[in-house]
Amino acid sequence: MTAYFIQAFIYLCAAVIAVPIAKRLGLGSVLGYLIAGVVIGPIIGLVGTETNTLQHFAEFGVVMMLFLVGLELEPRMLWDMRNKLIGLGGLQVGLSTLVVMGIAMSFGYGWTIALTVGMIFSLSSTAIVLQTFNEKSLSKTEGGKNAFSVLLFQDIAVIPMLAFIPLLALPELVEKAQSLAQTAAEHHEEMSLVAGLPGWAYAIVVLLAIASVVVGGHFLSRPLFRYVASSGLREIFTATALMLVIGIAALMSLVGLSPALGTFLAGVVLANSEFRHELESNIEPFKGLLLGLFFITVGAGINFEVLFANIAPVLAMTFAVMLIKALVLLVLAFIFKIRGSDRWLFALSLAQAGEFGFVLLSYTVQNHVIPTELAQLLSLVVALSMFLTPGLFILFDKVILPRYEKTENTREPDDINEKGTVIIAGVGRFGQIVNRLLVTNGVKTVVLDHEVQQVENLRKINTKSFYGDATQPDLLHTAGIDKAKMLVIAIDDPERAVGLVEYIKHTHPHVIVMARAFDRRHLYRLRNAGADFMVSETFHSALNLGKHALIRLGVHPFKAEQQRATFYETEVTHKDTLYEAWKQVTEDDKYLVHYRDMFIQLEETLSAAMKDERYRSFSKMERGWTPPPKNNHTEFSQSENDEA
């Protein structure tokens, strides 16, 4: 037990130190984990052979990642992107694979190895690239959007690759492994449902397993999640999410399929579900940690002896891979008419190999497709190319962008079609109306509510909404707070509303926060917390009712409307002074009197404004449309008698 604690501590410690530093240096978290692994493995030697065992365990992070990738893939979004996905992404993966394969074969490798190497190098690093795009706000550029569709295609392409690689197994490696395994197999046999079944039965079992994931995911998961969600226990929801992912992975292993494939399917099935964001936020931390662990083990597994013995070929291969990938991308950019600096961004950002390369490599070794020594060299190439990626972005920023800036500045600014997503927290009576106005104006919204019933009702009337507690940072994250332009807070709990404003303004200052207040004091507290716009939920409707009361009492409707507007404007002109007074009250009780005075003063100003005081500046109504004085016989009274 003690040994486990010490090991876990070493791993965590390395990650905690290395990852933030790497991120601050612009290297991204993936490289941070790799560096951490290199340091505790080959350099200091704190960890040793157990990394191999750990790596198998950590690979479960990849399974979770594919579940999350599946969750992000709404069928409709995929359909909209189909041209770019299949055209751009398919050609990138296909061409890169073929070129790398051709070169590998010309060096005398067999076609199976060459093809596998091609597939490994055709993939780019989703984690590094997307993170860098976000940091440099390149996501919305033409180059960034195209790069994203290529990355998405690659993420999906991993699944057939995982299915395909075992078919490429080398007979001599398999034999060697089998003779080794003979002895081991006596002790524990792999559990399997399909061992010894004839081909047709195997096919049926596999189809049944897949069907059960799809059908079960579609029909059974909702009642299950609803049942669990209504219990209101967060950790049980997490347990359910984990149970689902692990269960599917187990089922797939039992029938001899890739667990990643199964969870990916389940993810796609659940992509339209109202529990999507809550699921994401529950699985995300596990995935993040396990993937981190996976990269650490990759780093720890780097063999420095191999590296120094082969430094020239490794460097040559790295540059060759990056050059080939960049050239393929440039050709594609040319064909797909990506212009100017975007073409270079597209080509340079995706030129590295990626984290899926590591996954495929360890998978190929397990399946005896590539000899271990070659795999070690290749993983060095993958890692090195990832290390060089920040350099490519710097090249883009410093050399390429300045060249294009002059010509591109003359372009008209783009029309703001992309309004950015608005997250609406709470869709009760208040949030619903806000949502309807925004959606009917073409604004993309993500609606969150912690009442399962509420979410269900909204879904019935075709309002896209998600179950989840909007005050949970994880859920906000999966709902897209990082990219959101605005957050509308309309939740029922005043305390948590204030807390949410504080949290968002602290962690995501770029997000505009619009908040619903319950009363005057709550409004001040929201303002104090940093909300950009607040409105008391009853203020405008009460004023409106008051106006109609005046009308029913015989006041002319236009006059009543002017009185309503004057009331509102008086309130607005006093809001700052009242707020300042309130702030002093919260600091010290003796200011309570002061605040009361201010409030009384507001009331006095208000009644004055409502009365017939011609030259008070706030009382526009009494000044507006005033005729010249009566019995005015100066020279101009004749010239504008029609005004009088």
Add this chain to the structure above:
Amino acid sequence: MTTAAKKILVLYAHPSQERSEINKPLFHATGLQPNVTAVDLYAEYPTFRINIDKEQQRLVEHDVIVFMFPLYWYSTPAILKEWQDLVLEYNFAYGANGKALEGKTFLCVLSAGGSEAAYKEDGFNHFTLRELLRPLEQTANLTGMQFIAPFALFCARSAFEENRVQNHIDKWITTLKALSEDRIDIALAQKVEKLNDHLDQVIREH
């Protein structure tokens, strides 16, 4: 020129700017000029609650007052009329003590859908543009401002397709500069029918 630059106030009124092809870019270019205060009235007063004090203060601070608008029913869009009704008060703009606007220059910058030929006695609209703008001209007279000829674009609905917008904007910017540098022959500018037809004569060289 040693005198200080004239300050120009442009009051812009367009209630459906998402459809605007002429006034919107014209107003945008106007806002980029020095010595110009460009006010989008519909943006500032979406509920027509015009702040009289603020608007009067603006008038006092500027030497040239410009209404910029598309011609709606031979007149300004509604908010400019509301603005006149509220801001041009007795004893501010007119009356025994109403001298705040005296000596300022006033002009309209507008676009009209009809052709120039339609705005003739024998044309489709029977009256010339200057005749139709008489209420504004008389308002300027009463308040002591010099009303100069309108800066107008006819056949506005096809100007974008016929690439006439940029030329119109360039000419207006030239006029704005001349107004600011006091290089406009006011007497002549008051006489002509349409300012942009006579820029060569109306604008003096330094």
